[in-house]
Amino acid sequence: MKTVLVGMATCGISAGAEKVWNHLLKLVEEKNLWSEVKLEKTGCIGMCYKEPLVEVRHDDGSKTIYGEVDVEKAAKIFELDVLKGKTVEDLVVYDYGKKGEADLFSKQKRIVLRNCGIINPEDIDDYIDKGGYTALEKALFDYTPEQVIEEVTISGLRGRGGGGFPTGKKWMFTKMSPGEKKYVICNADEGDPGAFMDRSVLESDPHSVLEGMLICAYAVGAQEGYIYVRAEYPRAIERLKKAISDATERGYLGNNILKSSFNFSLKIKEGAGAFVCGEETALIASIEGKRGMPRVRPPFPAVSGLWGKPTNINNVETFANIPWIITNGALKFASMGTEKSKGTKVFALAGKIERSGLIEVPMGLTINEIIYDIAGGIKNGKKLKAVQMGGPSGGCIPAELCDTPIDYEEIVKTGAIMGSGGMIVMDEETCMVDVAKFFLSFTQKESCGKCTFCRIGTKRMLEILTRITEGRGEEEDIPKLYELAEKIKSASLCGLGQTAPNPVLTTLKYFLDEYKAHIYDKKCPAKVCPALVKYVIDPDKCIGCTICAKKCPVGAISGAPKKVHVIDSEKCISCGKCMEVCPKDAVYKE
């Protein structure tokens, strides 16, 4: 029997995997090959940049992954590899036997992503075949709740939702809180721009998260749980619903789980997609049907959470680590990583790199190793400028500090934070003032408005940044940005305001010259900010083809056919269309 898998997470589907799936289905049906070929859907293996992906597995254990597959290529793979066992060399992106793609996986260690892109996320038996739900069994029958917490504590696992709080300690607080009724919540809100780790795990291996939540519920003494997922993740929600229903049917969820006295039921709460609803107290308010706004802590949710009851909230990735820890032992987990940051971390790689996608690396690997050894370096041979880590609450780490290891404390020293794992790589053509403006405009829009400094202070900071990028910056703008940043950080109630100035502060710290060039010289060194960029035609290269003049939306280009053309900078709106269409690369930015 041969197995053909099609990557059907959101990344695959948006690249066209459904068409490939339907075509393969047609081929198997037409030739009535159901006894010979098993066609399966799978999640994301991480190579998002090569989607749609198709993997062919043969009985002898050989496996090949093909990338950028369309209907035509799918037919070729089917004809040659599936039916005749001949590898289609020119379409291979990863050959498990020979490796490939500069050993994309060789520096990775997959714990959270152990089943992603490998199993069918809609088939509970696939999860069970990979050892799924044995950790739950072990926890329920071999360990007391205290021993489970002890194990999680020894593992050194820290929350992967951004804060990095020790998971075992948090579980212990909930367990110790008095009260018969307790809750476990999985935070799958994932609001950071550029982050898609949690979505991928839910779409590719939902049972691993359910199993982690079940083990937590047993340990802390909870009977009910919620998974808070943003409604913009429909595929994750669909797969979670199926996973919950299948797990209930098999006796892993519900009453007397695995014939024990442990009862646990799970509901999904769909969030409307507000960034602040990822903050734990706002999330709880949202589940209770109230407006998602944070409240003062203490009391912490472990003491008074959902409907005033002790509640344990963890992130998707945190929960997905748990079954592995229980199965393989806390010491094995703790043997990976650095002194204070144990295990692995999942990152969503985006930006100017050759290979964007999802990776999982042992803590302690450096940012440079991720960029160059795993992500294949910077696109088009350009130079690395900075890496934005930790989303809008994080900061920009300059290229010269990219030898920093992946470790909570080491990353904080740079001014950024580990965050939930979004990593956006920027090259020399990125304007750092513009980047700061982008992240601040996000947090400014997402502020719930409860705290004055967060609501209005971020607005004032954004106004200043906008002025600077438009060439209207003033000498006192930089001290004003510092002053506002300090006040917003200290006077805000929740993490949104407390961290909103970070992208501005880190860019000011490492790229002050760029701010100064915008303010004093009215220049954007990266040639990004439209108001500070002038488009010019090189008379030696222009052939007078007239294409640029025809395409200019504001009629700013003049010149007769076969004569050198000229751009009127008074009329030019710096849209860049002329540069894009010029067949001779005669247009340049000044």
Ligand SMILES: Cc1cc2nc3c(=O)[nH]c(=O)nc-3n(C[C@H](O)[C@H](O)[C@H](O)COP(=O)(O)O)c2cc1C
């Ligand atoms: C504005 C804001 C947004 C947040 N968004 C998320 C999120 O999307 N997902 C998440 O797991 N944690 C998010 N957090 C962190 C949570 O409040 C909480 O610390 C986390 O869910 C705890 O889980 P952990 O201990 O497993 O990390 C956010 C925090 C703040 C302040």
